Amino acid sequence: MDARSNDLNTSVRPTETPNWPELLSKTVxxxxxxxxxxxxxxxxxxxxxxxxxxxxLVGLLVAMIALGYGALLLVGAIILFIHLWLDWWLSFLIxxxxxxxxxxxFQMAMGRSARAKSA
Numbered sequence: 414m415d416a417r418s419n420d421l422n423t424s425v426r427p428t429e430t431p432n433w434p435e436l437l438s439k440t441v442x443x444x445x446x447x448x449x450x451x452x453x454x455x456x457x458x459x460x461x462x463x464x465x466x467x468x469x470l471v472g473l474l475v476a477m478i479a480l481g482y483g484a485l486l487l488v489g490a491i492i493l494f495i496h497l498w499l500d501w502w503l504s505f506l507i508x509x510x511x512x513x514x515x516x517x518x519f520q521m522a523m524g525r526s527a528r529a530k531s532a
Contacts, residue, residue, distance in 0.1 A: 488508060
C-alpha cells in the first residue's frame, strides 16, 4: 500500500519555466499573419464586387443610350410618316401633343402609385 499511496502523491513539474516574451511574440506574429490574410481576402472580395458592379453600370449606361437614340429615331420616324399626308407643322404638332399626353399620363399614374404605397 505504501507504493500505491506514493504514486498518487507525485506531481509533474516542468524542468524549466516557460519563456513568456518568446511565447507572446509568437502569438502576436501568428495573429498578425492571420489578420494580414483576412485583409487580403477582404481586398480580393471587394475588388471582385466593385468590378462586377462597374460592368453592370456600363451595361446599364449602354442600354440607356441605346434606348434614348431609339426613342429619338422612333419619334422622327413617326413625324416623317405623318408628314406623308400632312404639312410639317401639323406633323410636329400631332407628335408633340402625343408626347406631352404620354408624359402627363405617366406622371399621373406614378403619383397615384406613390399615394397608394404611402397610404
